[in-house]
Amino acid sequence: MSEYVRNLWYMAAWDHEIPESGMLSRTLLDEKWLIVRLSDGAYAMLADRCPHRFVPLSRGRLENDLVHCPYHGLGFDRTGACAHNPFPAAPPSHVRVGTMPVVHAHRGLWFWPGDPAKADPALIPDFAFVDRAGMQRSSLTIRGNYELVSDNLMDLTHAEFLHVTSFGVNGSIFQGAQSVLNERDGAIWNNWDMQGVTPPIWAAAMLAEGDRVDQWLHMRWHAPASMALTVGLARAGTQRADLVVPQMVNPHIITPETQTTSHYFYDHEATPEAEALARQVFVEEDEPMIEAAQEALGAMDFWEARPAILETDAGAIRARRRLMQLRRAEAA
Numbered sequence: 298m299s300e301y302v303r304n305l306w307y308m309a310a311w312d313h314e315i316p317e318s319g320m321l322s323r324t325l326l327d328e329k330w331l332i333v334r335l336s337d338g339a340y341a342m343l344a345d346r347c348p349h350r351f352v353p354l355s356r357g358r359l360e361n362d363l364v365h366c367p368y369h370g371l372g373f374d375r376t377g378a379c380a381h382n383p384f385p386a387a388p389p390s391h392v393r394v395g396t397m398p399v400v401h402a403h404r405g406l407w408f409w410p411g412d413p414a415k416a417d418p419a420l421i422p423d424f425a426f427v428d429r430a431g432m433q434r435s436s437l438t439i440r441g442n443y444e445l446v447s448d449n450l451m452d453l454t455h456a457e458f459l460h461v462t463s464f465g466v467n468g469s470i471f472q473g474a475q476s477v478l479n480e481r482d483g484a485i486w487n488n489w490d491m492q493g494v495t496p497p498i499w500a501a502a503m504l505a506e507g508d509r510v511d512q513w514l515h516m517r518w519h520a521p522a523s524m525a526l527t528v529g530l531a532r533a534g535t536q537r538a539d540l541v542v543p544q545m546v547n548p549h550i551i552t553p554e555t556q557t558t559s560h561y562f563y564d565h566e567a568t569p570e571a572e573a574l575a576r577q578v579f580v581e582e583d584e585p586m587i588e589a590a591q592e593a594l595g596a597m598d599f600w601e602a603r604p605a606i607l608e609t610d611a612g613a614i615r616a617r618r619r620l621m622q623l624r625r626a627e628a629a
C-alpha cells in the first residue's frame with residue numbers, strides 16, 4: 298500500500314451532497330471528515346472525531362455555525378477552535394479539532410490534506426464544464442484502490458471487452474491511434490483517435506446503415522486521479538466538422554476512501570435512462586473487474602506484483618509514475 302500524496306487537491310463531495318443539516322460525514326484517505334456548510338455559503342472541513350472522547354461530531358448538530366458535540370456539548374467553529382463551553386467557564390483554548398483547507402469549485406468541494414500554506418486554489422484542475430444544465434452529478438463507491446480505478450479509466454481498451462453492450466465501441470479502438478501527452482500544468486492525456494470506423498452502438502440510430510465515423514476518446518488526468526473524458530463523433534471524411542452529436546466532456550474524479558475503496562464522482566444526463574446506463578457501466582461492468590484485481594493483489598504493492606506492461610497502458614503507467622515521483626518528493 299502506498300502513502301497518499303498529501304499536497305494535492307482531492308474532491309470530497311459534490312456540493313448538492315451536503316444535506317439540509319449542513320453536515321456530511323465522509324471517509325477520505327482513511328480518516329473520517331465532516332464537511333460543513335456555513336451560513337455565509339463558505340464550507341469547512343473538520344475531523345469527524347471530538348478531541349475530548351473521540352465520538353463522531355457528525356452525530357451532533359450544527360447551530361449558529363458551530364458544530365456541537367453530542368456527548369458533552371463542546372462547540373467547534375470553522376477554524377477547529379472550541380468556541381462553546383456548556384459550563385459558565387470560557388471555552389477551553391487548548392481543545393481543538395483538526396481541519397483541512399476546503400474550496401468550493403466546479404460544483405465540488407476540494408480539500409487539501411497536506412501543508413495548508415501550499416493550498417493554492419489555482420491548482421484545482423479545471424472542471425468548469427461540469428456546471429451545465431440538464432446534467433445530474435452522482436457519486437458511488439468502488440471497492441478498489443484509486444490507482445486501479447485510474448488504470449481502468451486511463452486504459453479504455455477495456456471498453457472493447459467489458460462495455461460491449463453499454464458503451465459499445467464496436468471494435469473501433471483496435472483500429473485507433475493512441476497518443477499520450479504531458480501538459481505543463483501536470484495533466485497527462487491518453488488519447489484514442491479512430492478514423493473511418495464502425496459507429497458505436499449508441500450512435501447507430503443517428504446514422505444511416507453503413508455510415509462510417511471518426512471517433513475520439515481523450516482522457517485527461519490530474520494527480521491524484523481526477524479525470525475528464527472527452528468523447529467526439531463525426532461523420533467520416535469531414536475533418537471532424539460534421540458532428541453526429543455535440544462533443545461531450547464528463548468528469549471521472551476519483552478520491553481514495555481507504556486504500557482499497559474509492560469515491561467515484563461522475564455525471565450523466567438527468568434522465569432515468571442515462572442514470573441506469575451509468576450505473577450499468579460503472580457498477581455492473583467496471584467495478585467487478587476492479588474489485589477482482591484488488592482482491593488478487595490483496596495488500597501487495599502493485600509493482601511488487603510485477604504487472605505486465607502493455608503499450609496500451611502507456612497513459613495509465615505514466616500517471617502511476619507521476620504519483621510515485623510526487624510521493625518521493627514528499628518523502629524527501
Ligand code: FES
Pocket residue numbers: 347348349350351352366367368369370371
Ligand atoms: S466527547 Fe465531545 S465534548 Fe466530550
Ligand SMILES: [Fe+2]
Pocket residue numbers: 449455456459460578583
Ligand atoms: Fe470502464
